Amino acid sequence: MSTLTIRRRTQRVDHTPRPRRNVDYIRVGLWIALAICMLVWAMPLIFVVLTSLKTENQIFSTSSFSLPSSAEWANYAKALATGNLLTAGGNSLLIAVIKVPIGLFISAAAAFALSRIKFKFSRGLLAAFALGSMVPIQVALGPLFRTILDLGLLNNPLGVILPYIGFGLPYQIFILYGFFTSVPKEIDESVRVDGGGNLRLFLQIILPLSKPALAALFILDFVSTWNEYAIALVILQNKASQTVPLAIQSFQSQFTSSYGPLNAFTLMSILPVVIIYLLFQRYFVQGMFTGAVKG
Amino acid sequence: MTKLTATRLSETPGLNPRPSRKKPLLKKPLLKRIAKGGFVAALPFLAPALAAYVVFVIGPMFSAVRLSLYKWSGFTTDQQVFVGFQNYVRLFTKDPVFWTAVQNSIIWVLLSLVIPTSLGLMMALALNRPVFGRNVFRSVFYIPGVLAPIAIANMWRWMYNPNYGIFSDISKTLHLGDGSGVTFLSDPKVAIYAVFAAFVWQVAGLNMVLFLAGLQSVSKELVESAKLDGANAWQVFRNVTLPALRPTVVVVLVLTIVNSIKVFDLVVGMTGGGPAQKSQVLALWSYTQSFLNHDFGLGNATATVLLLITLVLVIPYMIWSTKGNED
Incomplete structure (x- = not known):
């Protein structure tokens, strides 16, 4: 019973058109903070993707966050x-x-x-x-x-x-x-x-x-x-x-x-x-x- | 197709699971009373589940308790010798790793009751309003929760790599430490917390989704009227949001406890319990003793302790929730 009620409510919330306000600087600040958190959260995945596309040499010699010069698909083939x-x-x-x-x-x-x-x-x-x-x-x-x-x-x-x-x-x-x-x-x-x-x-x-x-x-x-x-x-x-x-x-x-x-x-x-x-x-x-x- | 088969099956006399109606009697033998109560009707639906549950879940659990009283290597060819509570005596007095595991499991439960839960709540509060890109945020926070813990363990092991991992990179760039890179996983004092960090990454998003669900039950009207009465954001949260969230909080805390006691894959994948067994946890230590040290007695004694701890933590919740459902 409660399930039904709740699903209905969610829908209502999601579709309610919000009255437009002027740019709210606090909200923008919060959004940026949130975006930074998201980047930190995605870091492990990004790091794995980057490493998987680097050659051994690049892994050993470049920074963790540097982009690979060219995608090393050989890693995938080898795996x-x-x-x-x-x-x-x-x-x-x-x-x-x-x-x-x-x-x-x-x-x-x-x-x-x-x-x-x-x-x-x-x-x-x-x-x-x-x-x-x-x-x-x-x-x-x-x-x-x-x-x-x-x-x-x-x-x-x-x-x-x-x-x-x-x-x-x-x-x-x-x-x-x-x-x-x-x-x-x-x-x-x-x-x-x-x-x-x-x-x-x-x-x-x-x-x-x-x-x-x-x-x-x-x-x-x-x-x-x-x-x-x-x-x-x-x-x-x-x-x-x-x-x-x-x-x-x-x-x-x-x-x-x-x-x-x-x-x-x-x-x-x-x-x-x-x-x-x-x-x-x-x-x-x-x-x-x-x-x-x-x- | 299904429709036809279904009708025909239920019309077949032998397969109709409804009990035949009989005149009510005052005193019947127990079996008949059960039958009258509909158990016979329920049985065909229950039987497969009951069978699987008893053979593969309950049975093995009782066996674990029984085997904790025996000395046995686990090999079929070896004899099981009854030794009473000797395994427990050995476990409590002669097995320092057991106490490390207990301590780590307690630390794990306590930390996870605070850190991933409050992170999840903050994520939910931040994303419970129309935010640009809300779905992307939610997905990024939640996705670690659907990945195999063993894959997460490997990802984090790589991040902790003392030479080429992210943390080493950061510490070198910021000139922290002695420049030899971070060695979180091989440091006996730090290892368990390093593994715990991966756990936080894994479960915070799960908690977020639960809290988001709970937040839907917070009355918008109440929030609005509180605001009109001049309540600030914190007061609204404290006096309106939080009380409405109470059932969700309970669910999150119970799930957190259950998931924390179960932790196994992450530790196996990241440290294997090391260095020097300093990051052991109960679930893994039980496995290690049974399958790697071939001591089923100690392994199952550890498992029994794990079972008892779980029951002690979970039964109060079960009682609370059944009472709640009867209202």
């Missing part, structure tokens, strides 16, 4: 040739493409049961799920390794997909629960009067109505799956099964001092996520909004 980025990228993509929709669907089903079907202990169950989103993954790392080993899924994408689904549930259930409860209960009645069961209510009414929340969670989950490191580190131990974060780390330890390719590698590894962010910006904010409001 691609010597690193495991393409294989790892494929693995990460495969894992995310399988994990995210399945995980989201499972979470949605659970959130549906918790929010629309009355049964005992549903509050307790919700709390148990919510608690899981707070506990650090590292607590379970040792035994999780054993479980996956017993299942024979070490070095197998499925070996991380399953735990990812498990660890992704709590947050998604929590958010979707909030969203589903905001859908008016009268809808349930009308579906039941028409003779529809829970499954129909879930698939044909609740899921389609929740598209904004689902889309936001999809994007957020895609990014966090792409970025996950700890579980992958334990389960995916050979080079062929590496995900992107593992590839970054092993490239870094292998080529400690070839700074140009190293930064080219880092940059290429974050590019997909940055592109996703730029394309789906509003979903990131929306996902956070929903989360923030429900608390």
Whole structure:
């Protein structure tokens, strides 16, 4: 409920035409301060971009902030040739493409049961799920390794997909629960009067109505799956099964001092996520909004 | 397609998850009462989530607590030997790194409750009005939050490079120090703070977005009327904005605590816990003991401590928020 109100308000604020005033010097000053902060904030990224385009000689002899005389694309070629980025990228993509929709669907089903079907202990169950989103993954790392080993899924994408689904549930259930409860209960009645069961209510009414929340969670989950490191580190131990974060780390330890390719590698590894962010910006904010409001 | 399948499924008698209606009885066995309460109807929807949650999250957590009472190398071929609380005794009395890790984790939580949160709030306040280029500002502040922490670790490691990094460059240009460049990451006293700086860069924008969301609930009318009453900017912030932001502040603080306890990737990527384990944190030390020192007993004892700390910090919030939701 609160989600809806808030989204409406945001829109209103963004589109209100402001009365024009004379140039406000304090505001200009603030803007300049803000711009400087932004530059400082962008510095790490700018520095990585600059380094990735410099030759070894330039890196060693010129200032950090000097522009490269000509773009050294060879760094990128070298990073691609010597690193495991393409294989790892494929693995990460495969894992995310399988994990995210399945995980989201499972979470949605659970959130549906918790929010629309009355049964005992549903509050307790919700709390148990919510608690899981707070506990650090590292607590379970040792035994999780054993479980996956017993299942024979070490070095197998499925070996991380399953735990990812498990660890992704709590947050998604929590958010979707909030969203589903905001859908008016009268809808349930009308579906039941028409003779529809829970499954129909879930698939044909609740899921389609929740598209904004689902889309936001999809994007957020895609990014966090792409970025996950700890579980992958334990389960995916050979080079062929590496995900992107593992590839970054092993490239870094292998080529400690070839700074140009190293930064080219880092940059290429974050590019997909940055592109996703730029394309789906509003979903990131929306996902956070929903989360923030429900608390 | 989906429509058809869905209808047909729900019409199939065996698959209809609704419980059959029975006459109400006063005293029923527990199982039946649960069934009557709709649990049977809910089960098909809950089962996959419950299964995944129990097998891959809750199960391993309980195992961690159990294994903390055993001596074990982690290899399948080796025996697990029950040793009671011996691992904890070893951890508390003979493992100085554990205490370094505890100390660093506490420092980390405390600092992150102050620095990235207030930075995020300031960013949000600055960008909560129509500012030229607002979207660019927001994106630049937020983007670090979507990057892989391990990538951030590498970026910052490069910035801290003692010979060619940004900070060395700056200190050389300004003639600070002895001209040998900065060695933040290899200085045992500074390393943890150097890693923390990268964390601030990563999460401040996330906090900003949360605060921006919260700021939408601040009543414009109230702000205007406060201004008409002659309140200055600070008074408006203190008396109107801040009280309205309280729920958001709680969420931000809880998320901050949770994220701080989880810190792992950044430390692995930047220092690996070094130099001399001086930048160890609990999450990483648990991993190191289990997987690198092959001491699952100590590793899981550390994990259990981590679990307990998390629960102590988070449960009060859970109680508070469930109470709030019942209103």
